[in-house]
Amino acid sequence: DAKTTQPPSMDCAEGRAANLPCNHSTISGNEYVYWYRQIHSQGPQYIIHGLKNNETNEMASLIITEDRKSSTLILPHATLRDTAVYYCIVRAPNAGNEKLTFGTGTRLTIIP
Amino acid sequence: GAVVSQHPSWVICKSGTSVKIECRSLDFQATTMFWYRQFPKQSLMLMATSNEGSKATYEQGVEKDKFLINHASLTLSTLTVTSAHPEDSSFYICSALRDTGTYGYTFGSGTRLTVV
Numbered sequence: 001d002a003k004t005t006q007p008p009s010m011d012c013a014e015g016r017a018a019n020l021p022c023n024h025s026t027i028s029g030n031e032y033v034y035w036y037r038q039i040h041s042q043g044p045q046y047i048i049h050g051l052k053n054n055e056t057n058e059m060a061s062l063i064i065t066e067d068r069k070s071s072t073l074i075l076p077h078a079t080l081r082d083t084a085v086y087y088c089i090v091r092a093p094n095a096g097n098e099k100l101t102f103g104t105g106t107r108l109t110i111i112p
Numbered sequence: 113g114a115v116v117s118q119h120p121s122w123v124i125c126k127s128g129t130s131v132k133i134e135c136r137s138l139d140f141q142a143t144t145m146f147w148y149r150q151f152p153k154q155s156l157m158l159m160a161t162s163n164e165g166s167k168a169t170y171e172q173g174v175e176k177d178k179f180l181i182n183h184a185s186l187t188l189s190t191l192t193v194t195s196a197h198p199e200d201s202s203f204y205i206c207s208a209l210r211d212t213g214t215y216g217y218t219f220g221s222g223t224r225l226t227v228v
Contacts, residue, residue, distance in 0.1 A: 043219035102156040
């Protein structure tokens with residue numbers, strides 16, 4: 001069963017903030033939210049992860065709702081190079097189940 | 113840090129031959145590596161989990177005799193596609209799990225296999 005739900009596609013104008021939502025209503029207390037992206041014909045790239053606090057790094061910000069049932073990945077100033085498929089994944093690190101299962105993700109297209 | 117090198121990036125082989133794909137963690141040790149397959153316009157599908165020094169664990173529907181996995185060291189896992197057929201043409205991606213912390217997984221750049 002899918003543990004996350006994401007819109008299949010989104011467009012965003014270049015230079016604007018891209019906000020990618022993810023629903024994970026069945027997330028467990030020890031599960032983190034991870035975001036990866038895959039640019040065409042490349043391996044997935046780690047973006048950011050978080051447990052319950054909002055996180056920011058040089059690539060993006062992650063906003064997790066207080067009830068942890070959903071989150072939003074924010075790319076503050078989208079560029080054409082941000083066009084990719086973005087995957088939201090929940091996982092409990094060091095919990096014995098090491099598999100990383102990908103859903104269908106959101107295909108983000110940055111429009112010039 | 114956390115670099116995974118996958119080689120080759122693309123390969124074309126004749127039907128019936130075997131192809132080996134290498135996955136190396138360059139700056140960390142990985143007791144666990146994963147192999148995925150991705151068909152056009154589809155998501156990544158986990159094929160198997162590779163554990164250093166032990167047999168790989170295959171996902172349901174993946175033929176272990178066809179997709180041979182060897183994880184002989186903490187930095188190298190190999191996937192051999194034996195007796196390849198055109199339907200095995202796909203994008204194969206490896207991933208290595210870092211041993212510590214919550215950082216998670218690092219992925220290789222993928223191998224495009226075309227069987228003719």
